[in-house]
Each structure stands twice: as C-alpha cells, then as structure tokens.
Amino acid sequence: MKNEKLCYLVTLLLSAVFVFGFSNGGDTPPKIEKEPALLLDTPFDKMMAVLMHKRCVNCHPSGDTPRQGEDSHLHNFGVVRGEDGHGLAGYSCNTCHGEENNDYSGVPGAPHWAVAPAGMAWEGKSRIEIAQQMMDPARNGGRSHHEIEEHLTEHELVLWAWEPGIDAEGNEREKPPVPKDEYIQAVREWIKSGTNIPNE
Numbered sequence: 001m002k003n004e005k006l007c008y009l010v011t012l013l014l015s016a017v018f019v020f021g022f023s024n025g026g027d028t029p030p031k032i033e034k035e036p037a038l039l040l041d042t043p044f045d046k047m048m049a050v051l052m053h054k055r056c057v058n059c060h061p062s063g064d065t066p067r068q069g070e071d072s073h074l075h076n077f078g079v080v081r082g083e084d085g086h087g088l089a090g091y092s093c094n095t096c097h098g099e100e101n102n103d104y105s106g107v108p109g110a111p112h113w114a115v116a117p118a119g120m121a122w123e124g125k126s127r128i129e130i131a132q133q134m135m136d137p138a139r140n141g142g143r144s145h146h147e148i149e150e151h152l153t154e155h156e157l158v159l160w161a162w163e164p165g166i167d168a169e170g171n172e173r174e175k176p177p178v179p180k181d182e183y184i185q186a187v188r189e190w191i192k193s194g195t196n197i198p199n200e
Helices: 002-023 043-051 127-134 145-154 156-162 180-192
Strands: none
Touching (some): 043 180, 145 156
C-alpha cells in the first residue's frame, strides 16, 4: 500500500515537472522583443526622430496616395496627390480637411493641408537619405538652408504634428517623440552648425 502511494506521488511530481518545467522552457523566461531606443543625443537625432514619425511620413508617401492613422494605412476613399499635391480637381484635400481639427468628425486639419511633392517622398527611407534629400536644392524645390529652417520650424502644417487632435473614435493621435520647442531648437542648431549629416 505504501509503495502504491509512493509511486503515485512520484508520478504526480514528474507530471508537474514535465508540464510546468518544459512548457515555459524550464527556468528560462520568454524573450520579449523591445523597440530599438531612439537616438536623441544630438540636434540631428532629435530633428530626425520627429521627421521620421508617422505624423510627418504619412504625408510624405513613397507613392501617390498619402497614408493616415496610427497604423499608417493608405488614405481612405482613393485619395491621390494630384499635380499640385492638393488632390484632384473636385476632390481636393480641402474637400474634407479644414484649417483646424474637426473633433466632431475626427478629421484632422491645418492651413495648407497637402501631400508633399513626389520628390520629397520619405516613406521607407533612412534618416540619412531623408536629410540628404531635404537639403539638396535639386530635390527640395530649390530651397536654401534658411528656407528649409523656416519650413521645418514655422510652417503651420508641420507644427500641426504637436496638435493632431482626436480620431473618429475619440482617441488622441500620437504626437512626435520630441517636444515642439526642443525640436525647433534642434533644427535651428543643426542648420546653424552647418547641416552635418552623419555617416551611418
């Protein structure tokens, strides 16, 4: 009788070890993938952390259709860039987008709402490629360093990124990872120091 109880206990113990030990890889905790940490050490790092955020890249698509939302899906309703970046005749950006956010409908808005020119497509590019493209007069519309600085720090559509409003479900849109004042200062410092683009 004692032997039967002992066998039963041993069997129960081995079963527990098998189920709980092997199902989680023994004492090894499960691996958790982490997002790579953002580099925010220099003015360039801070500036590019903003310019590569979805609030910017959604309007700098690689194709003719802008992206939207927190998941950066293709814009609803078949919206396309058009010849001047404002959509098609009779179906332009300002058909839906006003000069300010519409919290009732969840449609975002800011002055000069538009899709960036095809020559300024950022989607899928590295921060180095974006910076080189942005500072190249042959691709940036002939803008000088001063004009680029003005666009990045004063343009109302750019600054809208820090006041993106809420979506149709009432959820707040994500803001860039660097505060607006810190970003503006970073852009100015980077341009003043000679627009050095690191080799990465």
